[in-house]
Amino acid sequence: MKNKRIAMYGLLIALAMIFSYLEAMLPSIGIPGVKLGIANLVGMVALYCLKPVDAIVITFLRILFVGFTFGNLFAVLYSAAGAVLSLTVMILCKKKNWFDKVTVSVLGGVFHNIGQLLIAAVVLQNAGVFGYLPVLIFAGTIAGVLVGMLSGMVIKRIEKVIQAFALIVVVSLIATSGCGSKKAEKYDRMFFAFDTVISLSIYSAEDGEALLDKCVEMCTEIEEIFSRTKQESELYRINHRDTDTVAISDEIRKVLEVGFQYHKLSEGLFDFTVAPLSDLWDFKSEDAVVPPEEMIAAAVKKVDADLVQLKGNQLVFQSRDTMIDLGALVKGYAADQMKTFLKQEGVEHGLLNLGGNVLTIGAKPDGQPWNIGIQKPFGEQNSTADIVQVSDKSVVSSGIYERYLEQDGVIYHHILNPRTGYSVDNEIAGVSVICDSSLEGDALSTTCLMLGVEKATSLIQSRKDAEAVFVLKDGTVVKTRQQATTP
Helix, strand or coil: CHHHHHHHHHHHHHHHHHHHHHHHHCCCCCCCCCCCCCCHHHHHHHHHHCCHHHHHHHHHHHHHHHHHHHCCHHHHHHHHHHHHHHHHHHHHHHHHCCCCHHHHHHHHHHHHHHHHHHHHHHHHCCHHHHHCHHHHHHHHHHHHHHHHHHHHHHHHHHHHHHHHHHHHHHHHHHHHHHHHCCCCEEEEEEEEECCEEEEEEEEECCCHHHHHHHHHHHHHHHHHHHCCCCCCCHHHHHHCCCCCEEECCHHHHHHHHHHHHHHHHCCCCCCCCCHHHHHHHCCCCCCCCCCCHHHHHHHHCCCCHHHEEEECCEEEECCCCCCCCCHHHHHHHHHHHHHHHHHHCCCCEEEEECCCEEEEECCCCCCCCEEEEEECCCCCCCCEEEEEEECCCEEEEEECCCCEEEECCEEEECCECCCCCCECCCCEEEEEEEECCHHHHHHHHHHHHHHCHHHHHHHHHCCCCEEEEEEECCCCEEECHHHHHCC
């Protein structure tokens, strides 16, 4: 990954110098700002193909080259003014995810030219320049729009070409270095988050410990957003709102979108507003007991996801009693985020275990699939009811054995029916869903357990991207599709 980034740097700097030289050689056409901006294309590519800091560095090097090309300070200031203003706007838009690439590049082109026109007016301090400044700004804006639209269209076509070129350079470097390339090593990390022990194993040729440090940091940040008990968390703020409409982050929105999807798919059984019931049962407590019937009935009246509307990045509540609990989904979201990050950093093999959420990156280093054990309900730790073989997939398990209490010979578990207020009661003791996304697996496994084996099997078989293993209370193992033949 580092070699690829170096190759991208070299290519973009070379293009920046070529564009700057061509720009310097173009004859003046009378209107400042019209011929400007072709070198700005490189900044756009760097911004979207690499990182904002890379765009800044490459643009800075381009400005230095402009100084050497023209040989005067005014040319450097002229170029710098446009570049700084343009990059500031583009980085802000990209960070806030406000617009698409074309629109961002249009704004970049506009502000690139406006910055150069303003510096020209200030440095020259010519009354004529100031008199024509509005006209020049308008002309530069029009030119900036044209340059911006061009760069936006071009970047869509050359981004993959540039990355492919960089990959060719990397392959060439590896081929010429022979056996000098570093072999991927295994790195392990274990830590506590989301009320469970998390175990990460990855294979990386470099910076493995730094990558795991970042994964721990990501989990901490996600937990600080989704915690219902930490007063500084976003979810705590949502649940303790003083208005009916609440602004939410992209992270909360993405998870809620899945929650709403499965609430509808399960005909209301999967309900992310179950917090009043979860708090009442308090399965995490060692002293948990079955709550009084009248208290359960009162809590049920506060549970109904249909009383919440998601409108973009806003939640609209119809009841002040509604409280959101995303604990059934947050581990899956965190697992997906870590996998995306690790793959972007060049990790091709890994196993992420978030206590019931197992996410694999590729296959094992030897090319064989990962063997994932399916927990035997109420069995000893590490005792398995079945084993599934997967590569680059998620295996998410839900079961009545994870958190429960036993009273008067009856087991009450933490997966609650929002209609009755009591634990879901059917033939399933545990279900493991195999699919691409751990977040989807979270929602799908819980939904399947609540539906019962017949409806759950139909749901799984209606999807091409999911398989499942059901462990029934009598010990029977029921599988779907490919998993039916898995040893």
